Amino acid sequence: MSVSQITPTLFLGGADASLNAALVSQKGITLIVNATLSHSCPAYPGVEHVRVPVCDLPTARLGDHFDRVADRIHENRGGGTLVHCAVGMSRSPALVMAYLMRYRGVTLCQAHRWVIESRPYIRLNTGFWEQLLQYERRLYGKNTVRVATCRTPTPPLRSMSGWCHGLWAEPNL
Numbered sequence: 001m002s003v004s005q006i007t008p009t010l011f012l013g014g015a016d017a018s019l020n021a022a023l024v025s026q027k028g029i030t031l032i033v034n035a036t037l038s039h040s041c042p043a044y045p046g047v048e049h050v051r052v053p054v055c056d057l058p059t060a061r062l063g064d065h066f067d068r069v070a071d072r073i074h075e076n077r078g079g080g081t082l083v084h085c086a087v088g089m090s091r092s093p094a095l096v097m098a099y100l101m102r103y104r105g106v107t108l109c110q111a112h113r114w115v116i117e118s119r120p121y122i123r124l125n126t127g128f129w130e131q132l133l134q135y136e137r138r139l140y141g142k143n144t145v146r147v148a149t150c151r152t153p154t155p156p157l158r159s160m161s162g163w164c165h166g167l168w169a170e171p172n173l
Contacts, residue, residue, distance in 0.1 A: 003027070004088070004119035009080045010073065012096050012119055014088040015039040030079030033069055035062075035091040048076075056090050058127025066098035066135050074103045093122040098135055107144040108136040 003013035003023060011017070011027055018024070018032050018041040025044075032041055035052040043049075050072050054060045073081050085091035097111040106114065116122055124132075137143050 003082065006096055006100075006115060006118050009077060010096065010099070011080060011082045012088055012092050012115070013082060013084045014092075015084055015086055017082060017088070018042075018084050024082070027082070028080040029082045031072065031076040031081040033072070033081065033083040033092070033095065035065075035083065035085040035095060039086065052091070052095065054091060056085065056125060058125045058130075060127060061131075062091060062094055062128050063098075063131030063135060065095070066131075067102070069095045070099040070102040073099045088119065089122050090124050090128060093119065094124050094128040094132060097132060101132075101136060101139055107140070108132055109145045112145075 003011050003017040006012055009028070011029070015034075015036060018034065018039075021042070021044065023029075024032075024047065029044075030046060031048050031050065033050045033052060034041055035054060037053050037055055041049055050069065052062070052065045052069060054062045054065065069083070073083070083092045083095050093115050097108065097115055100106050100111040100114055101108060104111075104114075133143050133146065136145075
């Protein structure tokens with residue numbers, strides 16, 4: 001899969017993106033956040049690595065890393081940051097959404113919309129959604145979205161205002 005540009009200096013992708021030396025150089029990447037258990041990135045001159053050894057399961061504690069990763073991305077705003085997991089669909093988008101909430105002052109619904117505008121095929125697991133909801137509540141004292149109850153492995157997002165990027169929403173009671 002390709003790399004997606006979230007902000008002028010923040011990129012989201014799969015493990016393959018971190019293996020592409022030309023891409024790392026072209027995008028001015030100076031920080032790689034690796035959210036995989038076993039993938040290793042090459043050592044590039046002038047590029048720091050942050051490891052987030054979490055599996056892509058609903059029980060995995062990705063939320064334990066939200067603050068640390070968001071802080072590191074924010075500290076690296078003078079250079080480019082690549083956040084990746086295996087395919088760039090669950091762990092890395094969740095970390096990017098946590099960063100956007102913490103440092104860009106957006107709600108979870110807005111962070112979700114922001115990310116899927118650049119990477120429409122993300123699919124966070126239910127556990128990561130729940131952890132992002134807890135994070136939003138911690139940051140803002142309330143939730144603006146909730147995870148819908150449904151039979152699919154990853155339920156849609158529900159928003160207080162009705163629509164959250166095309167997904168039907170109901171009030172968060």
